[in-house]
Amino acid sequence: MEASKTTLGAWLSSAAPESPWQAWCGDAWRSWLLFRRNPLAMAGLAIMLALVVLAAIGPLIAPADPLAQSLGLRLSPPGANGYILGSDELGRDILSRLLYGARISLSIVLMVAVAVAPVGLAIGTIAGYFGGPVDTVLMRITDIFLSFPRLVLALALASALGPGIENAVIAIAITAWPPYARIARAETISIRNSDFIAASRLQGASPLRIIATQVAPLCASSVIVRVTLDMAGIMLTAAGLGFLGLGAQPPSPEWGAMVAAGRRFVFDQWWVAAMPGLAICAVSLGFNFLGDGLRDVLDPKSGS
Amino acid sequence: MDETRHRIRERAEQALKLLLSLTVTFMGLLAVTFFIGRVVPIDPVLAAVGDRASAESYAQARRELGLDRPLYQQFLIYASKALRGDFGKSVLTSNAVIDDIKRVFPATFELATLAALLGVLVGVPAGVAAAAKKGSWVDHGIRFVGLLGYSVPIFWLGLMGLLVFYAKLGIVAGPGRSDVLFEGLVPTVTGALLLDSALAGQWEAFRDAFAHIILPASILGVFSMAYISRMTRSFMLEQLQAEYVNTARIKGLSERTVVWRHALGNAWVPLVTVIALSYGNLLEGSILTEVVFAWPGLGSYITNSLMSADMNAVLGGTVMVGIVFIALNFITDILYKRLDPRAR
Numbered sequence: 115m116e117a118s119k120t121t122l123g124a125w126l127s128s129a130a131p132e133s134p135w136q137a138w139c140g141d142a143w144r145s146w147l148l149f150r151r152n153p154l155a156m157a158g159l160a161i162m163l164a165l166v167v168l169a170a171i172g173p174l175i176a177p178a179d180p181l182a183q184s185l186g187l188r189l190s191p192p193g194a195n196g197y198i199l200g201s202d203e204l205g206r207d208i209l210s211r212l213l214y215g216a217r218i219s220l221s222i223v224l225m226v227a228v229a230v231a232p233v234g235l236a237i238g239t240i241a242g243y244f245g246g247p248v249d250t251v252l253m254r255i256t257d258i259f260l261s262f263p264r265l266v267l268a269l270a271l272a273s274a275l276g277p278g279i280e281n282a283v284i285a286i287a288i289t290a291w292p293p294y295a296r297i298a299r300a301e302t303i304s305i306r307n308s309d310f311i312a313a314s315r316l317q318g319a320s321p322l323r324i325i326a327t328q329v330a331p332l333c334a335s336s337v338i339v340r341v342t343l344d345m346a347g348i349m350l351t352a353a354g355l356g357f358l359g360l361g362a363q364p365p366s367p368e369w370g371a372m373v374a375a376g377r378r379f380v381f382d383q384w385w386v387a388a389m390p391g392l393a394i395c396a397v398s399l400g401f402n403f404l405g406d407g408l409r410d411v412l413d414p415k416s417g418s
Numbered sequence: 419m420d421e422t423r424h425r426i427r428e429r430a431e432q433a434l435k436l437l438l439s440l441t442v443t444f445m446g447l448l449a450v451t452f453f454i455g456r457v458v459p460i461d462p463v464l465a466a467v468g469d470r471a472s473a474e475s476y477a478q479a480r481r482e483l484g485l486d487r488p489l490y491q492q493f494l495i496y497a498s499k500a501l502r503g504d505f506g507k508s509v510l511t512s513n514a515v516i517d518d519i520k521r522v523f524p525a526t527f528e529l530a531t532l533a534a535l536l537g538v539l540v541g542v543p544a545g546v547a548a549a550a551k552k553g554s555w556v557d558h559g560i561r562f563v564g565l566l567g568y569s570v571p572i573f574w575l576g577l578m579g580l581l582v583f584y585a586k587l588g589i590v591a592g593p594g595r596s597d598v599l600f601e602g603l604v605p606t607v608t609g610a611l612l613l614d615s616a617l618a619g620q621w622e623a624f625r626d627a628f629a630h631i632i633l634p635a636s637i638l639g640v641f642s643m644a645y646i647s648r649m650t651r652s653f654m655l656e657q658l659q660a661e662y663v664n665t666a667r668i669k670g671l672s673e674r675t676v677v678w679r680h681a682l683g684n685a686w687v688p689l690v691t692v693i694a695l696s697y698g699n700l701l702e703g704s705i706l707t708e709v710v711f712a713w714p715g716l717g718s719y720i721t722n723s724l725m726s727a728d729m730n731a732v733l734g735g736t737v738m739v740g741i742v743f744i745a746l747n748f749i750t751d752i753l754y755k756r757l758d759p760r761a762r
Contacts, residue, residue, distance in 0.1 A: 261447065357571075358724070373574050381581060388574075395569055403565065
């Protein structure tokens, strides 16, 4: 056992990898070693893993139905009447609602990330590869969207589209793509004159084919890293929309909407608003720790 | 002679380019808000005439609103009106949107400015200290607090602040901008209540205004503090690695002079742009803060209009925030060029 471990270690840290796969694994391994040394990043990873697990098994461990009301026991303080985190204004168990709400928050963040990364990647690589007027027009559009404050634009969009989770996702996605386009463009410009691009051009590949098969895969990693860094922001924007009543609609246990519902009782029954807020805080802190650690690992210049 | 002519021409070209890009960005802003206004599922004609109007008055209102024309004409009309500051009437307040915005903007401006001041006063020293003691517990602590400030949902922090400092401790005033007692007592000069009451020498009103603004401004300042301290730290780290810092140390200057005078002196240039940009983010953060604190500013105005589907007001407010953003970016660019000799 010990022997196989050392050979695996040797294989991973080999200075002369024999295959691209080994080189890739070795890179990942070295990054992981760096990442592991950063306590905040590890804490972030732990929070994220916990969130994913809780979201996955939430229905199994939730003590109650998140929508089950018992008006007789409304606004019970934490610990009373069998409510670990208290109950809300309709006597629903806050802990169960938080567990179910984790799924909503995670899926919003994932949906935005999945929608935004390819769009930003496509716009950025096309602008960077073609240059000239195409670049000017696309980057102008990007700048226009960047000149909007994100939440305000998302607000206007969400209110135009009507409240609901899907519309909140669309609104956030439309406001979130410009930075990714910028990053993808910068990367594309740095590689577009490389020999391997010229080689595939000489082989007769069309520009779009080159972008899709050669350029985009190389830009993808920086875009993905940037998405990870942004996840806390996406989460907070979604919670903000929920708080304003533009995201998930009642009785859905979305965390931002739960804070909004608890607002009326905040002076007397603080837990109704406090608990979901703490959940938002913990998760976005996890995203931020993780992103910060990733940044340190991948860009040693900015780190500690 | 030729030299100066050449330089004048270069300057003029630069100015023209800048103006052009400003115009394009502004038209883009209008195009986006126009588009948002068009995809609204709510019928703007119905919003204007009410659902009990006859078919004739409906058609007339439709013509008056210009909705029977082709889309590009509608946009041109919208843009030319917007350029003259005409964003239509607010259904909610039945005032012209531009007048409403003029009325509410000073409150937001006051709140965001105080928050920015707090952010700079706390964030810059914190970032410098973190960079100077890199890797120590001071650094980790400041970094942790900074990340915490990034992660807290501001609307929730506001609620908890009200709970603790207003309801439990009673050391600040509650929601709103001033007590009813002082309403209308202070003559409006700048629109910022703190300044106006100080100018009028009404210290009671000043204290009241301060008690009202300090909590929302601090809550709002947390975010910009987190951002500014983080950027300060990274700029300072860059400077502290430079050769001139070594030289200064070898000369025997105290560590304090090296860090605070020499290194920070150079870090200020990029920092100014960061501060200007964070100011724009404060406008955004102020929306949620204003809702929580019932602060009668642009954020409350936009969200209240939103609840009653008053799209003229929502879009007018959005354009206003966008204009401030564009202006801030513009000013930042110019400031950077002025301050950094290399960019001149």
